[in-house]
Structures are given as C-alpha cells and as structure tokens.
Amino acid sequence: MTPFAANVPASETCPLYVDLDGTLTPSDTLYESVMLFIRRNPFNLLRMLAWLLLGKAGFKQRLAGAVRPDPARLPYNERFVQFLREERARGRPLVLASAADVRIVREVAAHLKLFQDALGTNARGDGLNLSRRHKRAAIEAHARASGHDRWAYAGNSRDDLAVWEGSSQAVAVNAPPSVIERLQKIHAQARVFDRVPLSLLTVLRAIRLKQWSKNALLFVPLLAAHSLDPHRWAMVALAFVAFGLCASATYLFNDLLDLPNDRVHRIKRHRPLASAAIAIPTAVLLGVVMMVLAFVLAFAVSTAFAALLLAYTATTLAYSMVLKRLALIDVLVLSGLYTLRIAAGAVAANLVLSNWLAAISIFLFLSLALVKRCAELEELDDERTTLAPGRGYQPRDLPSLRAMGMASGFLAVMVLALYIDSQNSEMLYANPEWLWAAAPVLLLWVMRIWLKTGRRELHGEDPLQFALKDPFSWMTLLAMGAIGLAATTGL
Template sequence: MSLKSTSTIYLIWKQLRPQQWSKNVLLFSALLFAQEYGNINALLLSVFSFFAYSLTASSIYIFNDYKDIESDRNHPVKRYRPMASGLLKPKLALGIGAVLLLGSLSTSFIVNPIFFLILIVYFVTNIMYSLYLKHVVIIDMMIIAFGFVLRAIGGAVIIEVPFTPWFLLCAMLLSLFLAIGKRRHELVLSMEENKSHRKVLENYSLPFLDQLISIVSSATIVSYAVFTFTSRNSPYLMWTIPFVIYGIFRYLYLIHIKKLGGAPEKILLEDKHILATVILYTMSVIVILTYFS
C-alpha cells in the first residue's frame, strides 16, 4: 500500500469522526437497565444498533463538513478538518458518506423496520439541523437533545424491551445539559476572539446560558432520582444517585473553571474523573440489578 493511499485512508477515517461515536453508547442503556446484558442475541443487536447509528452519524458529519467548508476554514479548530484543510476531496467524502448511509439504512430495515424508521427520523432531523435549525435560537440545542432521545428509544426498540418516560426524560435533560455547555464554550471562544463562528451565538449571552445550565442540571438530578425511586427493576438504583450528582458537578467545574465543554465526547474520554465515574456507575448498576432486584 502506497504512502498516498495510506494517507487517504487516514483522512477518510478522520472525516468519519469516530471519536464522536461515543455518544452512541447510550444505545446500550436499554440493554443495561432491562438486564439483557447476558443475552447474546440482545447484545449483538445492541452492537449492530451502535454501528448503524455511528455510520449514519458519520454520513451526516460528511454532509455538514461539505456544506460548511468555507466557514470551517475560518475556525481556529475546524480548519484542520480533512475537507476544510483541502487534504480530502469533497466528492470522495460525499461518495463514502452515501455508501455508509445506504448500508446502515438497508441493513437496519432488514433487522428491524421500526428501528429503521427511528434511524430515518434521526437522519432527517440532523440534516434539517445542518441546513437550518442550528441557526434557530434554543431550538438548536433542543434538536441535539432530541437526537439523544432517539438513541435511547432506538436502543430499546432494537432489543424489543419497554422504556419508561422517566428514562427518556433523563436522557433528554442530560443531553440538553451537554448541548448548553457546548454552546457556552463556543460563546466564550467567540468573545475571546471577538469573532463568531456560529451565527446563532449572536442570540445568546453568558448569563442566559448559565441560567439554563442551572435549571437543566437541577432537573436532571431530580428526574434521575425519580427514575430510580420508581424503577420496576430495583429501588436500590437510588444508590447510584451520588455518581450522577458528582458527574454533573464535575462537568460544571470543567465548564466554568477549566473553560472546557466544547467537545463533550472528548471530555468523556480524557477527563479521568468523568471516565471513572461512568465506569463505576455502570458497574454499580450491573451489581444492583444482578443481586438486589
């Protein structure tokens, strides 16, 4: 394999943004709370849903990067993306995106038609977001949260288990919390550089976003507490509430003190405290549902 072809493969892989796939771990939450993690068939279906969502998301990233090539070139970070930097040909990227999308949608239709419809809604919603909705104040953040709710629903549908309204509310509020934090980081960055890289930021202010973060973070903790208290599997899930509180407080610390929050998926993988909290939380849920349900 030549050096050029190796470089092209690397650029394509980078264009797919695999680091963003960590968002799709939410698809395994239904497997976890339904205590189906010992079911090989359910596990394989969850893994399939993870890659179906990930490849669909990558096709959306390709479309979004193609549409925003010019604006990304003026961004301090996004200008290094494969297409914006001029290293990856747009036509090649779009072709790969089309193949990934058709592959994920066609296999999803064969495996589970309802999951296929959810994936279609996810794709269409994100395309609308890329074309217009990301410029609409407040709606831009709610669309991001809606995407996470679709992930939670998709994870339950693919293994055919029920989901509770409180669980979906927790997923929506937590994702909305992350979305607001992301907007706040972008606003701080634009204020420091005296240049806005996202048009919708003109409609936001730090006090407004801080107030939204306060409301949503509080609502997330309360909603999760109610979810654990009313859980059909085990009321002892309330023992995991401290992990959720610490995780939210830690993220608030990173947003306000460390000036982070622009890439939640990066924080999940790089901040040792957040990563350890997620691991301990998952292990605690498994132990509680296995021995105290």
C-alpha cells in the same frame, strides 16, 4: 522537487500561468460554490440540474452569478504560494488561468495580490469552457499579446496535459503519479510539488470514527432492563454499526455545508474537509456509500428501527442546513438526537422505552448541548463579535445559557431521584435504596463539567468527547455501574 529556472535573469523569464482548482488551492471552487448554493436552499439542487442544460460554461456562469466562495476562506497550497511569491519577487510575470468562472478567478487573484492578470471561463464572452485545448489557446493568445513567445504553466490534472504540451516549462502541483509520469515524458525537467496521498487515518478523521462512541447509547435500554438475551444484544450491535455509518455520513454532509465557517474556526479548520485533505467529490461519494450501507443494515434489524434511523437522518440534515443557526432550537434538537439513539436501541432490542429513562436523557443531554455552546462562546475573546460563526448566539448570552444548562443538569438528577422512589425501580432492583448513592455521583459530575466550562478547560470541545479522555468521568461511570450492580444483586 526539481530545480526550475533558478538562475534565469528576470528579463529572460517567461510568464508563468497558474491553474486555480487543485493547484493554487487543493480544493475546487466549482464544488465549493455548489455546496454554498445548496446550503443557502436545498431546493437549489433542482435549479442546478436545469442549468446543466446550458453546458459547462453556462452552468458556471449561472452558479457564479448566484454564489461565489470567499477567497479569504479558501485553503491554499502554501509551499506553492511561497514559490509564487519568490518568482514574483524576481520579476516573473504571473497570470492566474483557470476553467473556473472568470469572476471567481479575478476575485482570487485580487485577494492574493500575486498575479498581473486573470483568465477564466466567460460564458458572456467566447462562451468556451477554459479547459484543455481552449485554455492552451487562451494562454498562447495572452502570452503573444503580452510580448512573449514562450510561457510556463503550473497545473495538476490530466486535463492540464494538453496545456503543458504547448508550454516551454512546467510545474506540477498536487498531481497524481499517473499525470506526473505523462508530464515528464513532455517536460523531463518539470518542477514537482509532491502530492499528499489520501491516508486511511485522514478518512477516519473525516468520518469522525471517534464519534461512534456516542452510539453506545443504543445499549442503554438493554442495560436498564437488565437483559442478557444474546439475540437482543446481537440486534443492538448491528444497530450500532448502522447508526455509526449513518452518523458518519451526516457528519460528512454537515462538514461540506459548513466549510466556510469551519475554516475560520481555531480547531475545526484542521478537519480533513476544511483543509481540503479530502476532496469534496470523494467525501460525497463516501457519504452516499455509507448511508446506503447504514439502511441495508437497519432494515436487517427491523423496519421500525429503519424508520427511526430515517428520522434521525432527516433531523440531522435539517440541523446541518437550518436548525443549527436557530438559538435554543439547536440545543433542543441535539438533546432529542441523543434521546433518539436510546429509543432506537430499545426498538432494536424489542424493548419498551422507559419514560423515566427518556426524561433523564432529555435533561442530561440538553445540559451537555448547552455546555458545548457555552464552551464555543467562551472561545470568543472579542466581546464585539456579534455572532458565533454559523450559530445564533452572542457572547452576552453566556450567563443565560449557563443558567439553563446547569438547571437542566440538576433536573436530570432530580428525575433520577424520583425514579428511585418509584414502583419501576422496586420491580427491577432487589435493593433500590442503593440507587440513592448514584444521585450525588451524577450531580458531582454535572457540576464539575460546568465548572470546567466556566474555566475554559473544554476549549470548545464536545463534552462527550472530553468525557472519554477524562479519568474522572471514567471513575464516575464505574461508580455508577458498581452502584447499579449492588442495587440489582441486593448486596
């Protein structure tokens, strides 16, 4: 960073006008407002399309009149904010100047308590979108009215170059290299707060690549049917990739809709979208591309598989927008989505899904969905908290949810025991009596994960992700596989 006005007396320091979107916050309040409005009602997207006819200022005015992001839940560039605090402490006038709707700008300024004034787009005033030359003119007029003939500006984008051309001093925050290069031709001594480049690791975290492990459930019907057909395995492998891309896209859309809640969550606030490490438009584009690729692969598998993937997508989006906030409905939907993966694997492999397998899946995954809800509620230490953020539960629901979850897990084991004594197991296994050893192994795993939930050892984590890092869970899986092999071979 280049030194900037380090020894200038406060009386000689020109006012600093600060951009909001991309500068003060790494996010964009317009996109934040759009996501909030869609979350309120998906059909609001049609209303926004009509508002585009009003022009930029009119669109922002209508949108801000309907919904505005909470300044307390916005991410901020902390190093830059600290710089602003230091400038204010030595008497420098600070003004927040943004192309965002003036109401949003004023609310952010009031929240941070750093700025003496706020300038923003006001459709009811001059009707101009406060960007580029319009922002420069507004800043010049404001500075003159305040008794200053010199002023400084802090921005981040190509649009800010027109503003910097009229400023006496310049600060660039989170600006791309091409903008920095052009800025330094105007202000060689511009102060630069470096941009954090978007890395592949950040993208992989945003699409939650590790969650692809859940899609291994697509291979369960092949294993249950003891199929070694390479064509069937190839089709399920293709289906696995399609499901992974689709699931990653829906995770992105879910995170976009849940930004305010994620930012107050102890763990989720570090996600790439919640922390604004990845921009909202980038996430939307990435999600759309992955969704298109997912359905191209799905149709390559079969039309029936593509139909199931469409059902999964629709259910997941409905869950993100509405169903996740409905107590009990949410865990039933989660259980159904896991079972849908198994059904999709059967369709991709051209196999008939066993009713026994479907029943075990529904009860087992309902238990795990309830594990996740209980782990989240255990995180709420303050019993006066009414609801978990974005959920329909209260801390006093914990005993009931625990009882439901443990009962559901035990029912999964009971269905397994009934299957062992059925005609289906006699047809598939040379020695099905070996399968009785699987019942206590699965029962032990279910009891253990509930015990760890009660001890708050899951820390609100997804139980399947916990299991992937848990040596005991891997030992359980190996034991179940060995028991299944023994029952198959008759050893």
